Amino acid sequence: MSMGQLKINAIRLVGGVSVLDYLNTCDGRRPGTSLAEVVDKLSSLEDIVHWFLHVGLIEPDEHERLVQLVHDSSWHTVPVFKQLVAFREALYGLFLPIALGGAVNQARLEELNHVLAVTSAQRVLVSTPLGVIWRWRPCHTLEEMTSGFLGRMAVQAAALLTSPDLVRLKACATPDCDWLFVDTSKNGRRRWCQMNVCGAKEKARRAIG
Numbered sequence: 001m002s003m004g005q006l007k008i009n010a011i012r013l014v015g016g017v018s019v020l021d022y023l024n025t026c027d028g029r030r031p032g033t034s035l036a037e038v039v040d041k042l043s044s045l046e047d048i049v050h051w052f053l054h055v056g057l058i059e060p061d062e063h064e065r066l067v068q069l070v071h072d073s074s075w076h077t078v079p080v081f082k083q084l085v086a087f088r089e090a091l092y093g094l095f096l097p098i099a100l101g102g103a104v105n106q107a108r109l110e111e112l113n114h115v116l117a118v119t120s121a122q123r124v125l126v127s128t129p130l131g132v133i134w135r136w137r138p139c140h141t142l143e144e145m146t147s148g149f150l151g152r153m154a155v156q157a158a159a160l161l162t163s164p165d166l167v168r169l170k171a172c173a174t175p176d177c178d179w180l181f182v183d184t185s186k187n188g189r190r191r192w193c194q195m196n197v198c199g200a201k202e203k204a205r206r207a208i209g
Contacts, residue, residue: 023091069139121137
């Protein structure tokens, strides 16, 4: 396992759904933060491929093939990386206001609708012993991989937006934390993305104050 993959595997998955975990790979862009700079845990297209394996959205054999595809694609990976990160930020701009109790950003919603439309060919119905299911087509080119990755995130985003769980969408109560999560606690009073990280910091700050 490469150092890059170990770095990505260390990212905690606390969002409740993979699309939120994707948004949670960056800090420092939340309005009102006191962080001096944006800290992005994804620094290359290979990091994104590792992340998709980390959350279980691709299988190990596909991961190995896609890592090789990235290595073989040289500088062509740069615009793909920028496109995938830009869509992450568009989704963050869609979900953060909702998590904070605001309205749906219509421009961001239209971006999501566009991605759903242009990536629809990557998703097909297949028959299995357990019945008919949705499955993503195998990716053999950089273009197919890009479309498949965008499509996976777009479908999950749409599913969350239309789910009863949307009312449980929250932003971490620590202003310097960008992370979003679905509050599945029984009493619905979860405040922090991680109690032993942001929760502990907030309690320490209050104790000092």
